[in-house]
Amino acid sequence: MESPSKTVFISYRRNVSWALARYIYDKLEGYGYDVFLDVATIRSGKFPEKILNQIKYRSHFLILLTPGALERCTEPDDWVRQEIECAIEHDRNIIPLITGDFRFSDYEEVLQGNLAELSSYNGLLMYPEYVVEAVERLHREYLSVPMPFATENVSRRDLQLASENKEAVSTEPIFRDEEVEAEGHWIRGVIYMNLGDLESAVSEFSNAVLNDATYVDAYIDRGSCYTNLGKPQLALADFNRAIAINPKLSRAFNNRGIAHAMLEAFEAAIDDHSQAIALNPQNYLAYNNRGMAYYKLGDLDAAISSCTRAIEINPYYVAAYSNRGNVFSDQDKFDAALKDLDFAIELDPNSIGAYNNRGLVHSKMVNLEAAIADFTKAIEIDPQIYISYYNRVGVYLRMQDYQSAVLDYTSAIDLDGEIAELFSGRGIAYAQLGNVTEALSDYEKALELDQFSTDALLGRGCVYRETFKLDAAINDFTKAIDLHPNDRLLATLHNERGLAYRTQGNLKAAITDFYKAIEINSIATDACLYHHNLGLIHMEQGDFETALKDYSSAINLCPQDIDNYKNRCVIYIKQGDYDKAWNDINKVMDLVPNDAENFFNRGCLYQSIDDILNALNDFKRSIQLDNSYPDPHLYRALLYEGQKKYKKAIRDFERYLRKGGGEKFGNRGLIQSKIAELNALL
Template identity: 25%
Template sequence: MNNEFYNKGLELAQQKDYTKAIEAFTHALQEDPYFAEAYRQRGLAYYDSGATLQAVSDYTEALKHNPESVEAYYYRALARLTLKNLPGALADVDKAISLEVNYAAAYHLRGIVRRKEGYIQDAIANFKKAAELYLKKNDKEKCRQCLESIKQIQPKEYPAVKPSISTPAPIISENEYFRTLLEKAEKGDTKQAIDDLNWVLQVDPQDGIAYCCRGVVRCKQGNYRDAISDFNSALRLNFKDAIVYRNRGKARSQLGDHQGAIADYNQALQMQPEDVLIYIARANTHRAMSNYYAAIKDYTQALQIDSDNAHAYYNRGIAYTHLEEIQHAIEDYQRAASMFCEKEDWQNYQQVLNSLKKIQSSTPEVKNAKYDLLRQRLLRMVGGYWEIAQRLIEQKKNYYPGMSDEWYLQTVIDDLERDRGR
């Protein structure tokens, strides 16, 4: 086999000319589509150039042709970590270590993943193992880096948020007035809304609704600590409404207290189990914690309550992207884009289109024209409800495992056409 293009790609990658390196590796793969190492090296070039999704795709292709490639598992784990797909990164680095038990870099990477997942002691154990292996190789610099990582994550004590002074029983003010103030803040005049609410609380320092409203406005200002103080005051004044817990959850999430935020959302859902905004807020926090499966579950629950919520589709698409479930992500982005377009919400419409364009341009497999045509045809046949199509496809997969995606689409289409012809 002629390795001219492959060797040229290595040379260009060494020179950090990643665009030309990718072209050279692509030529090498045109000559030999089973060249696993060329896929891996092109994946490295994609990763170094910032095209992380394409890097993951190439590492996956390399593993199809060489499933024992320790390096492909390691570098795919690194790319998945960049995408914040922690479960995928952990699975890959575990596989790399199972193939090579003395792989120091893999232990160090697993320490990073476990630290991000919140398993500090497990992270420390992996950093220690990596340090021991680097020391055996006389790599003192990397050994020192591992020890520094351990030092940085030793458990520390953090001061709790100082509660505000409690006040006696509540006096409820007129809801219409507060709704006007919140509308004022929504339009951007948060300072005037705060001034008005301060005046209300000077007149009546026991008004729980006023504290809640001021907390909401302070959240809009990004003043999350003072917002939490206001929500705490509202609760102490027995204004224990779901809106207080939901907004305090948002503030806590913004400050990094994700577990506290989840607790608040859970409390809010006990009061309002059909509130779409709470499910979306909790899903956003799960996503911030890289708990994408829980996030998708909450976005889906929100959509079961309100199937026209474009924000839920868009955010679920983001979660699917992190899990590399690209087709699901594209479906959600497309639905969100259609909804924003119908509402003439052009800002969100453009944001979704940008996300859709990015994921389509970075994922080679979505460019398969035949697959797209079949998929659109099936989608029309089931009235635009992809969930129905997906169930039919899964049934075929159970009966006929191991076939191509195009085969499953065509088979379901044939079945539907035959049934309708009867």
């Protein structure tokens, strides 16, 4: 019976790829495979027979193809040649692991006779910067092929050799102390790079190019390290050197595209990724990266097309699903986005990017608890990545959980205290909590890090306005406007400055700013607010006709916003147009049927047309819905007074005072006098 066998033989050229072979050995052993990797300490006695027997009795044969791996295979007694021929003869599952700048075309003289078949096997590309992912794919796809495995033919001597081999591998260091040539330095660098020690990797790659100034892979991989270290200019220099040496390397163009994207040169990035694809149409990394460059330029259809092609080439490539899901989300195709991101997480339950992207989708869908859960999972996987805290804080702000927002901003700042946006964001959260001192301190720190931070100027300006430091507020808003931010933020700044001018009493300047905000930003929810603010000023000026136009415009933009109906209703009442007033108040009641203030407002409308019974009923209902609301007590008291029901009137006046109405409207003394007057009538 055939079944997937977890027995593996790794063939490699020791002087050029021992470290990488050992790395793969350790990873596969971690997946539960029985792996044979020969080492010098067991090469005694009948060595070829021992090794070849291990190949015969193992289902899978991995041949590590790095530059130089096949150079001595023209010699009949070469170990690597004998191992390959044995695997071919016994029909093992042969998997070439193609690394670095290895090309079969460079070894046409070697690949003769039995070795000619080697290039026909389905190989796995192992880009140095993605070795971890490649080994995962090797485990998941390539080693799952059912193979016959006859354990009864394995001799006791062979089993003993396998056991001795494991002990020998475990005791031999990954890096040898003897002199290492260029290839050895490159391999060391690859291992360091996959271990996350980028500085050591850079040092090894530098040693490689010192030994061989034309070592293309060392330039490419050093450039990749520079990219990950946030040094895209140094990376570009290395990629340019590599391309100058060999202009037909897909990987060099792909990685240069990444560096260009870091520098926001997205057109150049697309050109590089396209060249990488032209050189190697199976380079799924280049398709994915080109998709992200298209995304940054706003070409979402092209982004999806490129990510989809990456998935077609490699159906297990997590990043492509995660990125395509993110693009679908921007197109408001949330079901498609979630399908991609769910599958990405199924493929890799530790994908921080997929959890973050899915959290952003849930946030857009207003599934806030689900969003919090995804961002929290990303943080649990790796609490050292600030972007997960930053994403979660956005949801906390929407939930108005400002204390949690402060905590997450603080965690992000602890990880990277040089990002102005984090300080300005925490300043906003502090301001919402009423912690003015802390908010101003954070805005100052943000401006210290980035004097052109429009977010910090906006936030500080709002704090100044709310603390009636109006000149300082207007100054901050003006500075931010002069920095010419994006249209939406620019419109917000004009609106906020308009509010400051209104508080200052400069209504003409306020109106100018609100109209400017409307001109800049036509997004419905934003423009609705600007029309609303214009309506307030025109009402204050007694210009009711213009105010009606303002509120009607706001209602057309946001038909679910009840405040504009309420204010328009007030104007209709002042104008005696009760039919239109009723239409607006009924619309409000339909939108929010159990709101104390709405019943109070309708009660006032009933009162204005002398429908006392319905007015009393609405005031009663308002009190039932919110027993802390003082206003309906005052108006009901006045109705009771008009009906000469003085005891009920006195009781409502007293309740009005107990609930803070006197302080709210500054009429405590007047109400107390009214109570005394009514008591005298009893």
